[in-house]
Amino acid sequence: MTISNNIPGSVDSGADATSVRSAVHSLRDLTVQAVSELYEKYQDDLRAVRDQQRDFLRQRGKSMKAQLDDYEAEITYLLLREYRPETVVEIGTFYGWSTMWILSALRDNGVGHLYSFDIVDRVVTNVPADLSADRWTFTKGDVRETLGDVVDGADYLFIDADHGARFGRWYVENVFPVVRPGTPTSVHDVFHGRRPKPISEGSVLMKWLVEKNKSFFTPSAAKAPEVIEYLSKTKKELRLDTPVRESRHNPMVFFTL
Numbered sequence: 001m002t003i004s005n006n007i008p009g010s011v012d013s014g015a016d017a018t019s020v021r022s023a024v025h026s027l028r029d030l031t032v033q034a035v036s037e038l039y040e041k042y043q044d045d046l047r048a049v050r051d052q053q054r055d056f057l058r059q060r061g062k063s064m065k066a067q068l069d070d071y072e073a074e075i076t077y078l079l080l081r082e083y084r085p086e087t088v089v090e091i092g093t094f095y096g097w098s099t100m101w102i103l104s105a106l107r108d109n110g111v112g113h114l115y116s117f118d119i120v121d122r123v124v125t126n127v128p129a130d131l132s133a134d135r136w137t138f139t140k141g142d143v144r145e146t147l148g149d150v151v152d153g154a155d156y157l158f159i160d161a162d163h164g165a166r167f168g169r170w171y172v173e174n175v176f177p178v179v180r181p182g183t184p185t186s187v188h189d190v191f192h193g194r195r196p197k198p199i200s201e202g203s204v205l206m207k208w209l210v211e212k213n214k215s216f217f218t219p220s221a222a223k224a225p226e227v228i229e230y231l232s233k234t235k236k237e238l239r240l241d242t243p244v245r246e247s248r249h250n251p252m253v254f255f256t257l
């Protein structure tokens with residue numbers, strides 16, 4: 001298995017940074033250079049979404065618990081813009097921070113519907129009505145019982161829920177096999193360190209990626225510090241460097257099924 005951040009001196013990517021579109025089309029070959037080009041391509045819309053999210057956090061204060069860090073949230077937004085998915089499935093909304101990033105991308109695309117799942121429904125009152133509009137369906141309950149077959153047609157899968165190994169095994173064994181091969185997917189809270197915690201969702205996922213010989217991209221500060229170093233220069237040049245949130249762990253991984 002390789003990680004595909006493709007920075008000189010970083011772990012082998014196995015891929016050249018070709019055009020953004022071809023690189024992004026197979027997340028397998030997603031490189032930090034391609035991500036940097038996406039920042040450039042969507043900079044104006046991204047700037048507006050960052051301002052929107054920052055204002056939202058400021059208004060809500062401590063009553064909003066945001067979980068995604070800036071790089072992983074922004075990369076999610078940028079990939080959704082580039083892929084223009086019709087159907088996005090989000091497992092794990094909590095207070096709705098990732099939900100708002102995803103819905104913002106669908107709004108800016110002018111196409112796409114988000115199906116979100118969580119045991120708690122705080123997200124329903126948090127997400128502004130003009131953002132959810134007619135592009136969002138939320139289902140409350142244990143996703144292992146409520147997911148149904150919507151995921152079969154997913155064009156983008158986002159997972160940030162239970163971080164235990166049992167939950168990881170559930171989706172690796174029951175969800176991944178029914179989703180179309182090649183579907184872009186991201187999973188949060190994998191790399192808080194150089195390796196996922198033993199007996200965790202992250203370790204189950206990494207084992208699956210190795211078995212399937214799949215590479216992944218991560219902006220994790222612990223796993224691939226060179227990625228944030230590279231992208232922070234891009235963001236500075238584009239004047240996108242004022243943080244939305246201060247946290248810089250970015251433990252998410254991006255790959256294709």
Ligand SMILES: C[S@@+](CC[C@H](N)C(=O)[O-])C[C@H]1O[C@@H](n2cnc3c(N)ncnc32)[C@H](O)[C@@H]1O
Pocket residue numbers: 065066067068091092093094095096097098099117118119120141142143144160161162
């Ligand atoms: C880390 S939080 C999600 C954070 C959110 N993505 C964000 O950006 O703020 C994890 C969420 O997963 C939900 N969750 C955990 N196990 C679940 C299950 N079996 N089915 C549905 N939701 C679950 C929890 O209720 C919690 O809200």
